[in-house]
Amino acid sequence: MDSGFMAERAVDPATGEARWVVARSATLELQLEATAFIASLRSRGLSPNTERVYAGRIALYLNHCAERSLDWRAPSFLSLSGLQRWLVTEPLLPRGRRLRQGKPVFRSRNTANAVMTAVGGFLRFGVANGWVAPSVAGLLSQSKHLVHAPAGYEVGERDQFRIIDAAAFRFRITEPGYEDLTPDQITHMMDLALRARDRFLIALLACTGVRIGEALGLHRQDVHLLASSRALGCTTEGPHIHIHRRTDNPNQALAKARKPRTIPVTADLVALYTDYQYERDAVPEAADGDMVFVNLFRPPLGRAMSYPNTKDMFDRLARAARHACRPHMLRHSAATAWLRAGVDRDVVQYLMGHVSPLSMERYRHVDDTETRAAVDRLEALRARQ
Structure with a gap:
């Protein structure tokens, strides 16, 4: 696709420094706004690996808009909602193990949330630089009342900090999915x-x-x-x-x-x-x-x-x-x-x-051994009493 975009690793010929950019697939012409956004990540001290991941996600967003003749600078609520839904319903391109297995593989909701976070950051960066209308920023977040505040979060003397700005396009995930190894x-x-x-x-x-x-x-x-x-x-x-x-x-x-x-x-x-x-x-x-x-x-x-x-x-x-x-x-x-x-x-x-x-x-995971030990300790205490 001539109008497609991709994440690409580029090397500055003057300094030899490697960085990630977003470029057109056919001509390798830089997509200037996306590349400027990726450069801003490095100025904030984020790692080159983060640059690589974000570059891929922004290229995905630009391709999604180009294939549907949408202006990436002026997304509507419906188009952003459609992107969120597309991320979990569109099969990933078969390659590597996916190609050998022959079964369609879909993005998880966690991955879709990560993509929407990157897109939201890109659009807010565009608002700050005048490339994107200020009204777009209002689509990206919504007010949310914290009924159960996280441990350590200060809600204020009058609960004034229970109202927060939450991402508007984010799947609700009840289990964070953090995994450890025995x-x-x-x-x-x-x-x-x-x-x-x-x-x-x-x-x-x-x-x-x-x-x-x-x-x-x-x-x-x-x-x-x-x-x-x-x-x-x-x-x-x-x-x-x-x-x-x-x-x-x-x-x-x-x-x-x-x-x-x-x-x-x-x-x-x-x-x-x-x-x-x-x-x-x-x-x-x-x-x-x-x-x-x-x-x-x-x-x-x-x-x-x-x-x-x-x-x-x-x-x-x-x-x-x-x-x-x-x-x-x-x-x-x-x-x-x-x-x-x-x-x-x-x-x-x-x-x-x-x-x-x-x-x-x-990090704190409760396992079956700990729950059994808690019940056994209570039973032993009652028996002694």
């Missing part, structure tokens, strides 16, 4: 991983709860695994890692949290890192690299591992384990394990790198 599943994943580097990455995510971008952005100087690191100028005792926000990592990995933090690690993780170093030392191209996670098994050898390479690895593990295995599931697992073990919520919030305590609500 210790047995994590152990099984590590058993299935054939390489010391991959086993160390899995264990690092499960032990520290760091985001995948934070793990891929680690430099060797951030990893302090001796009993004392004073010789390195670090006063933190015991083995630990440092998480820093860097914007110049060669693999574009970016720590989401703006504040640096230090996370202790276990002796088992130190041993796995040692195994990984032996594996890495066998690849001369990786000897002098500063990044912790690098390519060892396919070219370009020694280059920092990228998001796509890491996703491929976890996809292979998921197929072998016969259950979902995503990096963020290991992060949820770490937080849930800490909370179940009675670790103070403020400590868990620091370890996870969250600014708001409201972000902690997603």
Whole structure:
């Protein structure tokens, strides 16, 4: 389709900096408004991976409008509602596993909500820059009365903050769908991983709860695994890692949290890192690299591992384990394990790198064992009385 749009990775010839843009499929001509919006994400400190995802979602919106002869700058309530409905009723194009399975696959409501969030941000950006009529902004939100406020939310002395602006085009989802992995599943994943580097990455995510971008952005100087690191100028005792926000990592990995933090690690993780170093030392191209996670098994050898390479690895593990295995599931697992073990919520919030305590609500999962234990404790108490 000549008028179609796509997300494309572009490299600035002057600086060599890679960024994501939205361009016409046939001519690679930039869609200036969408590209400016994607550029604004980077100026807000969001990661290149977020740029990539948003670029794809905005291209999807532009194509949806072009195919229906709609002006993307002047969407009506009905057209936005139609987009929301189309997102969950239109089968995805068959490719990869979808092509092999031969069955239609549809977007989830969670995914549709994420697309509508990106479209809403793009249109509001257009309003701010005069490309989109101010009236469009009024279509994107609606007043909502909070009957049950989230934990930690201040409603005000007269409940004046119970009225909020909520997204108008958003499917109601009763179950957030946050998933974690059991210790047995994590152990099984590590058993299935054939390489010391991959086993160390899995264990690092499960032990520290760091985001995948934070793990891929680690430099060797951030990893302090001796009993004392004073010789390195670090006063933190015991083995630990440092998480820093860097914007110049060669693999574009970016720590989401703006504040640096230090996370202790276990002796088992130190041993796995040692195994990984032996594996890495066998690849001369990786000897002098500063990044912790690098390519060892396919070219370009020694280059920092990228998001796509890491996703491929976890996809292979998921197929072998016969259950979902995503990096963020290991992060949820770490937080849930800490909370179940009675670790103070403020400590868990620091370890996870969250600014708001409201972000902690997603991690606490109650399982059947805990509910049975609660009933048994009450029964035992009554029996003693």
